[in-house]
Amino acid sequence: MSDRAATPKTASERPPTRRRRSRYEGDVPREHYLNVAYGLKSWLFTIDHKRIAILYLLSITAFFALGGLMAVFIRLELLTPAGDLMTSEIYNRVFTLHGVLMVFFFLIPSIPAVFGNFFLPMMVGAKDMAFPRLNLASWYIYSLGGVFTLAAIVAGGVDTGWTFYTPYSSTYSNSAVALTAIGVFINGFSSIFTGLNFIVTIHKMRAPGMTWMRLPLFVWANYAAALIMILGTPVVAMAIFLVAVERLFGVGIFDPALGGDPILYQHLFWFYSHPAVYIMILPSMGVMSEVIACFSRKRIFGYGFIAASSLAIATVGFLVWGHHMFVSGQSIYASMVFSVLTMLVAVPSAVKVFNWLATLWRGSISFETPMLYAFGFLGLFTVGGLTGLYLGTLATDVHLHDTYFIVAHFHYIMVGGAVMGYLAAVHFWWPKMTGRMYSEWWGRLSAGLLFIGFNLTFFPQFLMGYMGMPRRYHFYPEEWQVLNVLSTAGASILGLGYLIPIIYLTYSLRYGPIAGPNPWRATGLEWTTASPPPQHNFEQTPVVTEEPYDYSKPIVNDLPAPGAGAEPKPSPAAPRS
Amino acid sequence: MNGSQLPPLLPPSASTISGELDLLFAYITAVSLFFTVAIAIGLGVLAFLYRRKAGDPIPKQIHGNTALELVWTGIPVLIVLSFFFWGTDLFFRMRTPPADPLEIFVVGKQWMWKIQHQEGPREINELHMPVGQPVKLTMTSEDVIHSFSVPAFRVKQDVLPGRYTTMWFEATKTGTYHLFCTEYCGTEHAGMMGRIIVMEPNEYQAWLGGGGGESLTAAGERLFSQLGCATCHGDQAGARGPALAGLYGTDVQLGTGGAVTADEAYLRESITEPAAKVVAGYDVIMPTFLGQVSEEGILQLIAYIRSLGTTTEPSEPAATTVEEADSE
Ligand code: HEM
Ligand SMILES: [Cu+2]
Ligand SMILES: [Cu+2]
Numbered sequence: 001m002s003d004r005a006a007t008p009k010t011a012s013e014r015p016p017t018r019r020r021r022s023r024y025e026g027d028v029p030r031e032h033y034l035n036v037a038y039g040l041k042s043w044l045f046t047i048d049h050k051r052i053a054i055l056y057l058l059s060i061t062a063f064f065a066l067g068g069l070m071a072v073f074i075r076l077e078l079l080t081p082a083g084d085l086m087t088s089e090i091y092n093r094v095f096t097l098h099g100v101l102m103v104f105f106f107l108i109p110s111i112p113a114v115f116g117n118f119f120l121p122m123m124v125g126a127k128d129m130a131f132p133r134l135n136l137a138s139w140y141i142y143s144l145g146g147v148f149t150l151a152a153i154v155a156g157g158v159d160t161g162w163t164f165y166t167p168y169s170s171t172y173s174n175s176a177v178a179l180t181a182i183g184v185f186i187n188g189f190s191s192i193f194t195g196l197n198f199i200v201t202i203h204k205m206r207a208p209g210m211t212w213m214r215l216p217l218f219v220w221a222n223y224a225a226a227l228i229m230i231l232g233t234p235v236v237a238m239a240i241f242l243v244a245v246e247r248l249f250g251v252g253i254f255d256p257a258l259g260g261d262p263i264l265y266q267h268l269f270w271f272y273s274h275p276a277v278y279i280m281i282l283p284s285m286g287v288m289s290e291v292i293a294c295f296s297r298k299r300i301f302g303y304g305f306i307a308a309s310s311l312a313i314a315t316v317g318f319l320v321w322g323h324h325m326f327v328s329g330q331s332i333y334a335s336m337v338f339s340v341l342t343m344l345v346a347v348p349s350a351v352k353v354f355n356w357l358a359t360l361w362r363g364s365i366s367f368e369t370p371m372l373y374a375f376g377f378l379g380l381f382t383v384g385g386l387t388g389l390y391l392g393t394l395a396t397d398v399h400l401h402d403t404y405f406i407v408a409h410f411h412y413i414m415v416g417g418a419v420m421g422y423l424a425a426v427h428f429w430w431p432k433m434t435g436r437m438y439s440e441w442w443g444r445l446s447a448g449l450l451f452i453g454f455n456l457t458f459f460p461q462f463l464m465g466y467m468g469m470p471r472r473y474h475f476y477p478e479e480w481q482v483l484n485v486l487s488t489a490g491a492s493i494l495g496l497g498y499l500i501p502i503i504y505l506t507y508s509l510r511y512g513p514i515a516g517p518n519p520w521r522a523t524g525l526e527w528t529t530a531s532p533p534p535q536h537n538f539e540q541t542p543v544v545t546e547e548p549y550d551y552s553k554p555i556v557n558d559l560p561a562p563g564a565g566a567e568p569k570p571s572p573a574a575p576r577s
Numbered sequence: 578m579n580g581s582q583l584p585p586l587l588p589p590s591a592s593t594i595s596g597e598l599d600l601l602f603a604y605i606t607a608v609s610l611f612f613t614v615a616i617a618i619g620l621g622v623l624a625f626l627y628r629r630k631a632g633d634p635i636p637k638q639i640h641g642n643t644a645l646e647l648v649w650t651g652i653p654v655l656i657v658l659s660f661f662f663w664g665t666d667l668f669f670r671m672r673t674p675p676a677d678p679l680e681i682f683v684v685g686k687q688w689m690w691k692i693q694h695q696e697g698p699r700e701i702n703e704l705h706m707p708v709g710q711p712v713k714l715t716m717t718s719e720d721v722i723h724s725f726s727v728p729a730f731r732v733k734q735d736v737l738p739g740r741y742t743t744m745w746f747e748a749t750k751t752g753t754y755h756l757f758c759t760e761y762c763g764t765e766h767a768g769m770m771g772r773i774i775v776m777e778p779n780e781y782q783a784w785l786g787g788g789g790g791e792s793l794t795a796a797g798e799r800l801f802s803q804l805g806c807a808t809c810h811g812d813q814a815g816a817r818g819p820a821l822a823g824l825y826g827t828d829v830q831l832g833t834g835g836a837v838t839a840d841e842a843y844l845r846e847s848i849t850e851p852a853a854k855v856v857a858g859y860d861v862i863m864p865t866f867l868g869q870v871s872e873e874g875i876l877q878l879i880a881y882i883r884s885l886g887t888t889t890e891p892s893e894p895a896a897t898t899v900e901e902a903d904s905e
Binding site: 083088089092159160161165167168171172173255256257262263296297298299301302303304305326327328329332335336339340343344346347350351353354355357358360361362363364365366367375378379382383386387389390392393394395396397398399401402403463466467468470471472473474475476477479550551552 | 598605636638650664724728732737739758759
């Protein structure tokens with residue numbers, strides 16, 4: 001590349017010749033990670049991080065679909081104030097299953113286990129994770145946890161809510177709590193192993209020249225998330241395990257009737273589960289940095305601040321769990337400290353948003369599907385983060401705690417933020433993972449539908465919450481029906497928005513145009529290799545000599561994506577002044 | 578909006594703190610709206626101005642700007658601190674009952690609220706109270722955690738098994754308001770709804786009078802002799818247990834050294850778990866009454882023991898510290 005005579009003068013210029021394009025145009029058979037071996041065995045015993053990522057992709061999609069189905073039932077039930085669609089026993093099992101599947105089996109693994117697994121080694125220039133076998137083991141552990149949870153459904157379901165509050169869960173619930181608890185406990189280890197793999201890989205496997213300050217921000221974000229995974233997960237795993245122990249053997253830990261302390265459970269649970277919300281959002285934030293830089297052709301603004309804010313969030317995030325317990329009977333002085341720390345942990349998130357906006361400034365922005373998802377993320381995450389401040393503020397939280405306001409807040413963050421980021425990642429890296437382009441038109445349509453459907457579903461819930469509607473209510477006073485109907489209407493649009501990508505992405509696997517190695521002309525080592533990548537990622541170990549996100553230099557493998565987006569013809573006239 | 582089909586978008590505001598809480602909410606909303614709109618407009622404007630056009634030059638690569646970073650870190654810090662200070666100040670007032678509140682006792686159980694008034698009346702899923710007078714609830718649960726929530730008053734407090742929590746509010750308007758359980762407590766959680774009925778003080782007095790039943794103290798006294806407490810806690814010298822008259826609100830010297838204030842939490846523990854804190858100079862001979870007397874019964878016993886305190890001068894109502902002490 002370096003011997004190329006002139007660096008390109010315009011953002012949309014296509015320096016490589018037509019001749020190189022033809023190399024990818026036909027379906028030239030070439031060996032890559034997908035076709036090195038076929039058959040079920042070659043997948044189930046693979047230790048290739050890319051194949052493991054695909055295994056995760058399939059499993060989390062299945063759990064997402066099941067969790068989504070539960071959401072359909074919830075929204076249908078709440079269409080009318082009376083509990084007329086199902087009994088309370090069933091409704092409680094439905095929302096519990098929804099939460100457990102979405103949080104533990106979809107969102108926590110989502111970006112790290114799929115895109116972290118696939119791209120983290122490639123981004124640091126490595127052949128694989130540090131511990132490939134452990135990596136495969138973590139998928140099996142995840143699946144085993146899933147099997148236990150599914151078994152719990154068959155055994156009659158579980159009705160404690162995803163938070164498993166004691167002593168309801170440990171003593172009173174007549175449902176398959178122990179099975180589910182063991183499922184979640186087992187699943188925790190897959191998180192711990194993934195986190196461990198990430199940290200060791202980032203420390204030990206970086207290609208020559210890949211210094212810490214040259215790491216893509218996606219890697220930084222996953223590094224921060226991995227720290228939380230290994231430091232926090234053991235605590236929640238133990239807490240939930242203790243619930244099972246108290247339930248099965250009557251050991252008094254949380255139930256006051258047995259001499260235990262129910263609040264202790266809440267401390268243990270939130271000590272992990274607050275940081276866990278950052279396991280969900282940090283990797284999404286990493287995706288934002290990649291996508292926004294690429295589609296505005298700009299180095300990310302404030303690289304160091306974005307990287308540092310991830311670490312700040314991961315550390316301070318461990319000190320704010322008590323904000324879930326402001327009305328639990330916790331000391332008001334403890335609440336005061338948790339409140340001020342909560343306020344402070346919100347600031348690094350705001351800093352990231354400002355830096356992303358500043359990245360757009362004087363860029364050359366195009367609006368392909370991943371970028372639309374990124375914009376969606378920015379809008380929804382902003383609302384989610386700001387509403388967190390109402391909850392971090394002591395007085396207002398008293399009124400809003402355990403109402404639909406909370407439900408709206410965390411869906412704005414976890415679905416509006418984290419899932420939008422996940423879908424941005426899917427659309428950004430799909431061509432790399434599969435070698436094919438999906439339909440841009442359908443992609444943009446579903447991004448739009450999701451944004452509209454999401455707001456229609458969850459915005460009314462802020463209003464319901466302020467009116468006082470408690471969460472986890474099977475039936476409710478009539479005055480809230482209008483808002484609930486709006487919410488259910490939005491949810492149907494949202495559901496459609498999730499279905500469409502499943503269809504066009506699957507379709508693209510066979511019929512999508514060949515993507516070529518770098519359809520978005522992005523920087524980053526993963527784009528310097530073929531799509532789909534060869535089994536060992538790179539033909540030779542890459543040597544890094546450049547800063548990250550340097551969009552001023554010629555882009556390696558710079559080839560237009562067939563059919564992707566509007567590619568303005570380079571016009572020699574009128575360079576913008 | 579009232580006449581039309583659309584329901585109101587704000588809950589009724591009917592307590593001394595609800596107005597200020599709404600104001601604080603409005604303040605945070607104003608700031609949030611400002612930032613949401615600013616970010617949305619910023620995003621729109623940037624996306625429009627810098628949309629890719631044919632022949633765009635390669636954008637100048639900008640690394641960042643430390644001064645700018647400090648500004649957009651510093652300003653949010655100041656703003657969130659303003660939320661924090663106002664929110665904490667109001668919260669402390671919401672948690673500290675004024676002197677001489679009307680005391681009412683609440684026991685939550687799957688799936689109902691049982692309410693006892695000092696004067697005797699008991700009710701289920703309904704709480705009658707006077708307007709313009711602070712009301713303090715002392716609450717506990719017979720089984721799982723519940724939460725007592727009155728949106729019109731903007732208050733909420735979890736109700737825990739095995740210990741007391743308290744909350745207080747003062748209604749400013751008569752009327753009927755929702756009472757919800759807001760901590761998920763099992764199958765009929767959504768059915769644990771009730772009503773708060775705020776009445777003029779004279780109506781409330783009339784209602785109390787009509788309620789009948791023996792007063793809380795009288796019920797406690799009856800239990801006290803039924804359970805045989807009096808055999809050890811008689812007034813005569815040389816009784817096997819300490820005299821309870823004048824106990825409430827004083828500092829009790831413990832056998833292990835140290836002292837503890839005799840508040841509701843302490844009295845409850847003395848009955849359910851006598852060995853936990855033993856009075857100096859006495860042996861652990863008192864049996865536990867856990868399971869032999871209901872949570873309501875314990876509340877009655879406490880009311881009775883408190884009434885004995887009137888012979889000596891009771892110190893400050895210790896109740897304000899109950900909720901602080903109970904979950905450290
Ligand atoms: C931007 C800063 C944020 C602040 C200030 C904040 C604040 C809060 C507070 C104070 C609560 C507790 C409210 C209550 O229970 O009364 C809460 C609940 C919650 N937040 Fe956030 N939050 C923030 C970001 C996030 C993020 C990034 C996520 C997830 C990715 C998240 C997910 C949740 C969830 C799941 C709950 C409810 C848990 C439950 O009770 O089921 N929040 N948030
Ligand atoms: Cu939290
Ligand atoms: Cu409840």
